[in-house]
Amino acid sequence: MKENLELLIQEVQRNSKYRHIDRQLIENVAILETAKGRSFKDSVKAVRNKLHQIANAYQPTSISYTKIIEKMISLPTDLKHPSVRTFCQETMRLHTSTRERLPELETFFLTSLGSMAPITSLLDVACGLNPLALAWMPTTPDVRVYACDVFGDQIDFLNRFFTYFGINGQAFSCDLTQTIPEIEVDVTFILKTIPCLEQIDKNIAPRLLANIKSKNLLVSFPTRSLAGQGKGMRQNYNQHFQEIVNGHNWRISQFSFSNEEAYLIQK
Incomplete structure (x- = not known):
């Protein structure tokens, strides 16, 4: 279970939009979504959708902090x-x-x-x-x-x-x-x-x-x-x-x- 959770978190973070999000938040959302009995692929999608709703939707474009x-x-x-x-x-x-x-x-x-x-x-x-x-x-x-x-x-x-x-x-x-x-x-x-x-x-x-x-x-x-x-x-x-x-x-x-x-x- 722990290994599957870690793999799920890593897969979510592979998308650059979610790479900088606090890991604890990703883990918390992942635990909630995997408890619903979804497949690995569907869980990744569900976690990303939830993170979008609560965080990424408010940053419509990637922000270049370097610039x-x-x-x-x-x-x-x-x-x-x-x-x-x-x-x-x-x-x-x-x-x-x-x-x-x-x-x-x-x-x-x-x-x-x-x-x-x-x-x-x-x-x-x-x-x-x-x-x-x-x-x-x-x-x-x-x-x-x-x-x-x-x-x-x-x-x-x-x-x-x-x-x-x-x-x-x-x-x-x-x-x-x-x-x-x-x-x-x-x-x-x-x-x-x-x-x-x-x-x-x-x-x-x-x-x-x-x-x-x-x-x-x-x-x-x-x-x-x-x-x-x-x-x-x-x-x-x-x-x-x-x-x-x-x-x-x-x-x-x-x-x-x-x-x-x-x-x-x-x-």
Whole structure:
């Protein structure tokens, strides 16, 4: 069984689209899919499909971090410099989640986090390229930034980004379905993440919100599908969120944006 699982993981990773995904996540998905009694070939296809749904669909094209880094190291090291801000915006366009937020980038974090400014530390889970939005967040100059995701090449790039711009930051790989980071910060971002995690574990959301160490959580849900369709998603996810937090005596502030519904939870 163990040998078959290892062969399955290796076969999944033979496709370059899945090569950089956290191995623990691939293994977790593989265990779930092989338990359904599929053939080896069908299991490989099922694992890749699941990984696409929860991760690869948000990166429609392969991202060349080598080229991005080459461009980055030609820039000033001041994160607020106009050319750096332009670079950050252009790079964030490469990931669907951050691209959708760009039209309201100037107001999204100032509006949702304004009540707790200035922020001295933050954790961004399933971060994508959102750490590049740091210049638009109401933080202190020496803010501590922690970010995690499942793509190894993305994690390497974010650490280079933090180092180059002198940010007190650390990016690391994590499979949230298995391990919740135990880091105490002012606020944890869980942006458009819960629907992806529920593809693997439909009961993960209450556990995730309850077990994250920080007292403040910024949670959001998409209001449109990847194809751009609304389909009543705002109302459906708002109802789902209320079910997730039911029974907790948490203070919750709600913010509506064109492509995103956000909630600031204060435990």
